[in-house]
Amino acid sequence: MALLERSEWYDIARATNWTPKYVTDSELFPDDMTGAKGVPMEKWEVYDEPYKTSYPEYVRIQREKDAGAYSVKAALERSQMFEDADPGWLSILKAHYGAIALGEYAAMSAEARMVRFGRAPGMRNMATFGMLDENRHAQLQLYFPHEHCKKDRQFDWAHKAYHSNEWGAIAARHTFDDLFMARSATDIAVMLTFAFETGFTNMQFLGLAADAAEAGDYTFSSLISSIQTDESRHAQIGGPALQVLISNGRKEEAQKLVDIAIARAWRIFGVLTGPAMDYYTPLTHRKQSFKEFMQEWIVGQFERSLIDLGLDLPWYWDQMVNEFDYQHHAYHLGVWFWRPTVWWNPAAGMTPDCRDWLEEKYPGWNDTFGKCWDVIIENLLAGKPELTVPETLPVVCNMSQLPICAVPGKGWNVKDHPLDYKGRTYHFNSEIDRWIFQQDPVRYRDHMTLVDRFLAGQIQPMNLMGALQYMSLAPGEIGDDAHKYAWVEQYRNNPYQRKAA
Amino acid sequence: MALFPLISNFQNDFVLQLLPVDTENTMDEVAAAAAYHSVGRRVAAQPGKVVRVRRQGASDFIPRDKRLGETDIKPMECIEFIFADS
Ligand SMILES: [Fe+2]
Numbered sequence: 001m002a003l004l005e006r007s008e009w010y011d012i013a014r015a016t017n018w019t020p021k022y023v024t025d026s027e028l029f030p031d032d033m034t035g036a037k038g039v040p041m042e043k044w045e046v047y048d049e050p051y052k053t054s055y056p057e058y059v060r061i062q063r064e065k066d067a068g069a070y071s072v073k074a075a076l077e078r079s080q081m082f083e084d085a086d087p088g089w090l091s092i093l094k095a096h097y098g099a100i101a102l103g104e105y106a107a108m109s110a111e112a113r114m115v116r117f118g119r120a121p122g123m124r125n126m127a128t129f130g131m132l133d134e135n136r137h138a139q140l141q142l143y144f145p146h147e148h149c150k151k152d153r154q155f156d157w158a159h160k161a162y163h164s165n166e167w168g169a170i171a172a173r174h175t176f177d178d179l180f181m182a183r184s185a186t187d188i189a190v191m192l193t194f195a196f197e198t199g200f201t202n203m204q205f206l207g208l209a210a211d212a213a214e215a216g217d218y219t220f221s222s223l224i225s226s227i228q229t230d231e232s233r234h235a236q237i238g239g240p241a242l243q244v245l246i247s248n249g250r251k252e253e254a255q256k257l258v259d260i261a262i263a264r265a266w267r268i269f270g271v272l273t274g275p276a277m278d279y280y281t282p283l284t285h286r287k288q289s290f291k292e293f294m295q296e297w298i299v300g301q302f303e304r305s306l307i308d309l310g311l312d313l314p315w316y317w318d319q320m321v322n323e324f325d326y327q328h329h330a331y332h333l334g335v336w337f338w339r340p341t342v343w344w345n346p347a348a349g350m351t352p353d354c355r356d357w358l359e360e361k362y363p364g365w366n367d368t369f370g371k372c373w374d375v376i377i378e379n380l381l382a383g384k385p386e387l388t389v390p391e392t393l394p395v396v397c398n399m400s401q402l403p404i405c406a407v408p409g410k411g412w413n414v415k416d417h418p419l420d421y422k423g424r425t426y427h428f429n430s431e432i433d434r435w436i437f438q439q440d441p442v443r444y445r446d447h448m449t450l451v452d453r454f455l456a457g458q459i460q461p462m463n464l465m466g467a468l469q470y471m472s473l474a475p476g477e478i479g480d481d482a483h484k485y486a487w488v489e490q491y492r493n494n495p496y497q498r499k500a501a
Numbered sequence: 502m503a504l505f506p507l508i509s510n511f512q513n514d515f516v517l518q519l520l521p522v523d524t525e526n527t528m529d530e531v532a533a534a535a536a537y538h539s540v541g542r543r544v545a546a547q548p549g550k551v552v553r554v555r556r557q558g559a560s561d562f563i564p565r566d567k568r569l570g571e572t573d574i575k576p577m578e579c580i581e582f583i584f585a586d587s
């Protein structure tokens with residue numbers, strides 16, 4: 001039987017808006033759930049999805065993709081990747097799986113909300129495939145680490161992290177709840193697909209795919225390349241939704257959603273991707289610094305897509321670009337120092353060669369972050385490892401849920417950004433985090449950071465042991481230096497000499 | 502005697518830390534408690550200097566023998582700890 005070309009039937013099949021007879025339109029599509037911001041149904045019908053596919057086409061292509069990823073895994077199962085890889089690489093894998101895998105299930109729920117409450121038929125179509133994509137991503141990224149669980153319990157955190165009160169998991173949940181679990185269909189299109197996926201996931205997935213190939217981990221490289229092909233399709237849901245909002249006089253609302261989403265995404269990538277690229281990846285495998293990556297993908301490319309849509313750069317753009325120089329260095333130092341509280345083994349990335357590289361990529365690094373590492377190295381050389389672990393909590397931001405931190409040493413600029421709101425004082429990492437809170441205080445005000453919970457007596461006993469128990473970090477899971485401090489020996493009787501410029 | 506949580510922002514350190522102290526503590530004692538979590542861990546000691554205490558945004562230090570309970574510092578206020586000559 002001859003089949004029609006897709007283009008001959010697609011527009012008719014897509015026209016799935018109708019006028020309800022038994023309920024009102026606002027009962028069927030409540031504004032709270034659609035996020036249509038008063039833009040009526042017919043105005044959404046101009047939404048034209050940039051990527052069109054049919055269900056049979058989708059299934060055929062996805063089957064091929066899955067077959068590809070699973071067969072690479074099967075073929076390499078007896079390879080010695082786990083035994084041969086640099087421990088820093090294994091740490092990247094563990095951090096990635098724990099932070100991402102169940103987040104994909106959350107993204108599936110968000111796509112499902114667009115399927116049901118999207119105002120544009122084309123948006124509902126695309127989101128149907130997006131929903132199936134996210135289900136695939138969650139399952140792949142739970143299945144792939146599973147083979148390592150028997151060798152290393154930290155891999156179990158691929159599934160466990162989101163079910164725990166570990167601080168990184170709290171930060172990821174808080175961010176993803178804000179960007180897509182607790183948002184309307186339109187807001188999800190803008191915040192998850194446009195801002196988060198178009199802007200940032202490229203970086204985690206394309207950047208890591210390249211690093212994985214460099215590190216010889218072809219299983220992971222093919223896995224995340226496969227995922228990224230889905231992302232680059234369903235990330236396009238947001239663009240046409242933004243066009244509808246802007247052409248119907250809702251630019252201000254749209255801009256605010258974009259500004260919030262970019263700011264929150266930047267923090268998560270700063271703590272996850274920043275240390276992976278500039279510290280955990282072995283020096284010989286580094287292609288670009290995190291800052292260079294951010295400048296290429298966020299400033300170079302994403303900035304253009306914002307402008308092309310008729311949006312403005314977020315008000316804090318210059319400040320965020322300025323943070324590319326230091327925020328992830330501070331997060332890395334915090335993660336390494338508080339290493340018993342993470343489910344992976346942070347790689348210090350602190351050999352003399354690494355420091356030369358950091359100085360070259362981030363001039364002034366040795367006079368700032370290097371000053372803290374000098375003290376740490378001194379303690380490790382002197383056989384005082386107890387001084388390289390914490391005895392108190394860092395104060396975490398009431399928005400990002402990450403430690404409030406900035407530049408130490410000669411550039412010392414650490415500062416609290418407090419806000420009094422209805423009898424409670426909130427603490428923020430920057431004006432940007434505080435601004436997000438002020439956009440909708442009712443939304444955020446009741447959340448308790450890890451420090452708030454500690455002070456309220458929810459963490460018992462009130463010491464590191466109690467904190468680790470609260471975070472569900474069992475023995476064999478708590479983090480330690482990825483290379484078992486072997487790198488420290490390079491400094492014995494040989495203090496670091498900065499390379500002459 | 503009452504447990505009193507502060508936020509420590511120690512000069513040359515990179516992060517704000519929770520600092521449990523007591524209303525009876527003098528500023529010197531509060532400074533010593535803050536130093537415990539920063540100096541010799543991530544901040545190099547500065548022999549001959551004393552660590553002085555000021556509220557975030559203030560330029561003046563609080564007198565060294567003043568007790569925390571005698572100031573109007575609030576719980577979980579961000580306090581700066583600065584190396585000074587005296
Ligand atoms: Fe995904």
Ligand SMILES: [Fe+2]
Nearest residue numbers: 107134197231
């Ligand atoms: Fe996605």
